[in-house]
Amino acid sequence: MAVVQQTARPEGRSSSSFWTVARRDSLAGFLFIAPQLIGITLFVLIPLCLVFWYSLHEWNVLANTFTYTGATNYQMLLEDTSLPSVLGATAIFSAGLVIFNLSLALLLAVLLNQKLAGITIFRTLFFSPVVVSLVAWTIVWGFLLQKNGGINGVLLVFGIDGPNWLREPVTAMISVIVVQVFKNVGLNMILFLAALQGVPNELYEAARIDGAPRFKQFRRITLPLISPTILLTSIITIVGSLQVFAQIAVLTQGGPGLTTTVLVYYLYQQAFQFHFFGYGSTLSIMLFVIVAVLTFAQWQMRKRIVFYES
Template identity: 50%
Template sequence: MTARTFRAEGRRAVSSRRPRPGGNGWLGVAFVAPQVLGVIVLGVVPFIFVIWYSFNEWRPLTGEMEFIGLDNYYRLVADPTFSASIIASLLFSAGVLVLNLVIAISLAVLLNRRMKGITGFRTIFFSPVVVSVVAWSVTWGFLLAPDGGINGALAILGIDGPNWLADPSTALISLVVVQVFKGVGMNMVLFLAALQSVPEEIREAAHLDGAGPWRSFRSITVPMIAPTILLTGILTTIGSLEVFAPVQLLTGGGPGDTTNVLPFFLYRTAFISQQFGYASAIGVVLFAIILALTMLQWTTRRRWVHDEV
């Protein structure tokens, strides 16, 4: 066989192994099409309508719609309730983010051990994640009542507990605690998986070099689980800015506007005050805040997520 014939046979063999154009492409499209279609129909299209409604005064009960331009947004700027809602949302989100990540990492470190009964403890800490948010909120409503379980336990210690959900100084903190214990189990599982992927050889080398437990955790473990910290930070921030059910069931946005977070303010504006155009403007601003905070976390990742390229 000549060299030319050998090369020709090689080209024919390679071409015979190549997938035919469109052979598997339509199969891939078929797999992703339901998800893409769902995002477009249930996400993109409704959001476009929300943006359009925010430029209108819409009265769905009478079917009237009047284009008013940016008036709803000008009204938001001058609305003190809207300003209070932004402050409440940001404080709530910051509290949930910090407490959730700190507790989740601490639990993951404690449960990342091989000992008898550790699986049961993991299940206990994760179980609130699968509990209905309504049932979870109602249960905490009984615990945080003036004569509820928490104040009853404090009374045994000789402490007169406050009215947790009606006191402006404790209402938002109480909601933060309720939200943190509801979702901390999910982040704990993510951190536990990340910790188990850290090579034990690196920890042993650090120990031989004289690094203590805290120095080893701070200088080795945290940098290696930084991608998981980024992921959980983004998801926790988004979830905390979308909270609604605990506010509705526990405080109703009060006392005053201390817990009147943006999703609850949007709900009251749309379905109680029937101001759907104004509520649409609130929704657009809420989306912009979530997008801005997410992009801020994402763009700063190269400073502390050390395996970024």
């Protein structure tokens, strides 16, 4: 009968028992997320804390002074007579952008979700503005929307005297929304197109056998199954609409008056044109709160609008 002899483990070799499979897997997971975690800490969390700290001070760069003012900037926020107009312009721009962008993107995705010869060319054409430089795109549209620009030139052929699109209150906001919609509609179109191609054809075949018309198929089958993509694109579009700056700065500079002065551009004016860095930081905090609240509200609504959520 063989005798199994157990040898004592030498001291200093207990590290193998510490690095268990679970701990090695956890370490590998942390290493994979470390770059993103470091990036969020350096470029999101720390700047956010600094912005809050700056909002409690008045920083005069020209005089090289940094004075603690407490809640003075937040009191100025409540007493700012221009802020209601700025928030109103921001709400109009965001609502117009979200409605027209998502509607047009979904319509284009449905039209381009066909197996036809040359359909890839049309998909590329509608997506191409997304990869164009934002400033270059805006400058070109600025020339087209001038009083004697290309759009009014086309209208003049039909005997229509077009307005000065960027200098009249109503047309200025419409122009900015349209320029932004045409710039980014291709991105949402691609997302919707990918979602539509993931809908099983068997469901449409069963609906056609039951005699369901196309609109009812779209409402009962397509919309519920692409609802996660609708939620994603709505969040992306709303957050993007609240951060728009270059289009306003190039096209209208916030005018006429405050009709196109959205919150980000107003923040830029206060901080970098008027050198009220403390008040600009306070506006940044308000913008962060607005974006966070809207994103949280949309995420909480997912159980009602997303088909897969229960």
